[in-house]
Amino acid sequence: MLQVWKSFYARSDPAKAYSLLSPALILVTLAMLIPLGLMLSFSFFTQTSFTEIDYSFTITRYIDFFQSNLLVSLLIKSVKISFIVTFVTLLTAYPVCYYIAFYVKKNKMLWLVLLTLPFWTSYLLRVFSWKIILGTKGVINSSLINAGLLSEPLTFLMYSETAVIITLTHAWAAFALLPLYVSLDKIDFSLIEAARDLGLSRLETFWKITLPLSLPGIIGAILIIFIPTVGDYVTPALLGGTDGRMLSNMIQAYFGKVNNLPLGAASATIMLITVAIVTMIVSYTTKKLTQRIS
Amino acid sequence: MEQKNNTLLIYTLLYFAFLYIPVLFLPIFSFNDANYMSFPLSGFTTEHYEEMWAKTNLHKALWASIKVGVVASVVSTTIALFAAKAFARYKFRGQNISYGAIMIPFLIPEIILAVAILVIWLSLGFKLGLVPVTLGHILFCTPFAMLILIARIEGFDFSLEEASRDLGENAWGTFYRVSLPLYLPGIIASLLLSFIISFDEFVLAFFLTGSDATLPMYMWAQMRFIQKLPHVLALGAVIIVFTTFIVLLAFWLRNLGQGKEKAEFGIKIHE
Numbered sequence: 001m002l003q004v005w006k007s008f009y010a011r012s013d014p015a016k017a018y019s020l021l022s023p024a025l026i027l028v029t030l031a032m033l034i035p036l037g038l039m040l041s042f043s044f045f046t047q048t049s050f051t052e053i054d055y056s057f058t059i060t061r062y063i064d065f066f067q068s069n070l071l072v073s074l075l076i077k078s079v080k081i082s083f084i085v086t087f088v089t090l091l092t093a094y095p096v097c098y099y100i101a102f103y104v105k106k107n108k109m110l111w112l113v114l115l116t117l118p119f120w121t122s123y124l125l126r127v128f129s130w131k132i133i134l135g136t137k138g139v140i141n142s143s144l145i146n147a148g149l150l151s152e153p154l155t156f157l158m159y160s161e162t163a164v165i166i167t168l169t170h171a172w173a174a175f176a177l178l179p180l181y182v183s184l185d186k187i188d189f190s191l192i193e194a195a196r197d198l199g200l201s202r203l204e205t206f207w208k209i210t211l212p213l214s215l216p217g218i219i220g221a222i223l224i225i226f227i228p229t230v231g232d233y234v235t236p237a238l239l240g241g242t243d244g245r246m247l248s249n250m251i252q253a254y255f256g257k258v259n260n261l262p263l264g265a266a267s268a269t270i271m272l273i274t275v276a277i278v279t280m281i282v283s284y285t286t287k288k289l290t291q292r293i294s
Numbered sequence: 295m296e297q298k299n300n301t302l303l304i305y306t307l308l309y310f311a312f313l314y315i316p317v318l319f320l321p322i323f324s325f326n327d328a329n330y331m332s333f334p335l336s337g338f339t340t341e342h343y344e345e346m347w348a349k350t351n352l353h354k355a356l357w358a359s360i361k362v363g364v365v366a367s368v369v370s371t372t373i374a375l376f377a378a379k380a381f382a383r384y385k386f387r388g389q390n391i392s393y394g395a396i397m398i399p400f401l402i403p404e405i406i407l408a409v410a411i412l413v414i415w416l417s418l419g420f421k422l423g424l425v426p427v428t429l430g431h432i433l434f435c436t437p438f439a440m441l442i443l444i445a446r447i448e449g450f451d452f453s454l455e456e457a458s459r460d461l462g463e464n465a466w467g468t469f470y471r472v473s474l475p476l477y478l479p480g481i482i483a484s485l486l487l488s489f490i491i492s493f494d495e496f497v498l499a500f501f502l503t504g505s506d507a508t509l510p511m512y513m514w515a516q517m518r519f520i521q522k523l524p525h526v527l528a529l530g531a532v533i534i535v536f537t538t539f540i541v542l543l544a545f546w547l548r549n550l551g552q553g554k555e556k557a558e559f560g561i562k563i564h565e
Contacts, residue, residue, distance in 0.1 A: 011536065013384045013386055014384070014386040014387060016384060017380040017383075017384035017386040017389075018379075018380070018386070020376040020377065020379050020380035021376065021377050021380045021392055021396075023372075023373045023376055023377070024374065024377040024396050024436060025392065025396070026375055026441070027432065027436060028395050028396055028398065028399070028433070030427075031411065031429055031432070031433045032398065032399055032407065032410065032431070032433055034414065035410035035411050035413060035414040036406075036410045036415060038410070038413050038414050039409060039410040039413045039414075040408075042413055063390070067445065074428065075426045092309065095302055095305050095306070095308045095309075096305070096306045098302065099299070099302040099303065099305070099306045100306070103298070103299055103301075108296060109549070113382065113542075113545050114310070114382075115310070115313070116450060117538065117541060117542075118313050118314060118317055118543040120487075120490060120538075121317060121494070121533075121534050121536060121537045121538065122494035122496075122510065122530070122534070122537065123494060123496060124494070124496045124510050124513060124514065125317070125320060125494075125513075125533065125534060126316065126317060128314040128320075128517060128526075128530065129317055129319050129320050129519075129530075132319050132320070132323065133316055133319060139319060169314070169490070170312065173313060185377055186455055223401075224401075227401055227402065227403060228403055228404065230403060231402075231403020231404065231405045231406060232403075232405075233404075233405050233497055233500075234496060234497065238517070248403070248405045250480050251405060251409065252405070252500075252501075255409060255412060255501065261413065264409065265409065265413065268298075268405070268406050268409045268410075269404075271403065271406060272402065272403075272406055275403065
């Protein structure tokens with residue numbers, strides 16, 4: 001029997017592949033899929049007192065969510081802030097990647113390492129450094145007051161949606177830079193030269209050749225920024241104040257001091273579904289767009 | 295290749311400034327002789343560093359972070375090494391689904407992972423602490439580690455392993471004598487980067503630590519009190535220098551003996 005199994009194993013690639021994959025798949029199942037399933041079932045329960053939960057099935061938590069003006073507006077705000085951050089990050093990062101892909105000749109790798117290096121330093125500290133910059137007694141305000149340009153500190157800088165957007169744009173930059181660079185660097189430069197030789201202007205060449213060819217990178221960047229920023233907790237908690245609060249801050253409260261696990265689980269599930277919907281829309285649009293190009 | 299474009303060059307340099315300057319304020323103010331972080335700087339001092347070093351809670355938190363980071367990086371790199379080899383070497387049914395499943399922890403909002411682990415941990419009646427944090431970090435680091443290792447293993451000449459087997463070496467011997475030395479730079483890079491991810495990770499720790507603070511949790515607690523900020527700045531500056539050193543070391547290792555084309559990233563983006 002063992003011999004049969006051994007000879008089957010020796011010949012079968014899938015068997016070998018799956019035995020190599022098994023630790024990772026077991027990890028994902030035990031530490032993520034089952035917990036996510038349990039979280040989903042919690043969203044159908046009811047918190048009856050501070051310590052007790054009624055385990056009978058109900059969809060009331062979802063009704064609670066959509067009847068709560070606060071929760072719905074926080075969901076909308078989270079999505080809105082994420083979209084703005086994604087858009088601003090793409091727009092500001094694209095020219096940088098374009099420059100490195102097409103103009104830098106020596107030590108490209110060094111440029112890229114330098115671009116991604118700040119991303120590896122603590123996220124908490126990067127967010128915190130924006131608190132130093134934007135705070136009422138922070139770098140911007142104290143400099144402007146010292147220069148005599150201001151008498152009162154600018155209060156809108158801190159504890160606002162703007163503060164959250166600026167900070168998130170800085171924090172997630174590396175995620176946009178890598179996929180954008182990869183797709184731009186793959187473009188065969190002779191295509192661009194050919195377009196120019198055939199009389200297209202710089203702008204037309206960019207619009208008709210470079211931009212469509214870098215589409216995979218753009219899509220990658222959109223998803224990779226949008227998904228984590230929707231659920232960001234640290235930035236709104238440190239810099240958002242009441243104006244810049246996002247859905248994650250409420251989810252944290254439900255699992256913390258408010259202690260309503262089922263409603264927290266329902267909110268998290270709704271966040272996950274939102275992310276899934278956006279991902280599907282973006283991937284579907286890409287498919288259509290790429291089909292049209294090729 | 296284009297010749298020159300000074301406008302774009304200037305823009306790129308400004309963008310670099312935008313990326314780097316905010317982070318530099320931490321070390322700058324950590325040497326400033328004042329409790330507020332505002333200009334003008336009032337004088338040079340190292341007292342914030344002395345104050346930092348005197349905090350015993352900080353030592354505890356540092357030790358907790360090191361323990362979690364070492365376990366998380368070793369376990370996730372080991373798991374990722376097997377997975378990376380499966381993807382780099384074999385073509386099989388369900389390849390894309392398996393790849394997607396392993397990448398999910400990297401792709402969904404971290405707060406959802408944290409909440410899910412919290413719910414199951416409490417339901418099982420376990421106590422919160424460093425164990426669930428480590429579990430969360432292993433889950434979160436594995437996709438990163440796998441990306442790094444796939445980039446290293448891809449293009450590896452697997453006939454070397456077959457030759458070793460044909461010459462009578464067993465599976466373990468082949469791994470130890472042939473594969474491991476060739477994978478080693480990638481493995482060390484993966485260990486270092488996973489350690490850094492775990493060391494700096496906040497959200498999972500925030501939900502799952504209970505009373506055993508990790509270093510980011512310790513900083514979070516201190517950040518609320520304005521009078522405690524200066525020593526947090528000093529600590530932040532130390533962490534930034536330490537992280538930068540480890541990451542540069544990892545990048546350098548990762549590129550050892552690699553072709554120029556493949557060597558361009560700390561992590562390889564898969565399509």
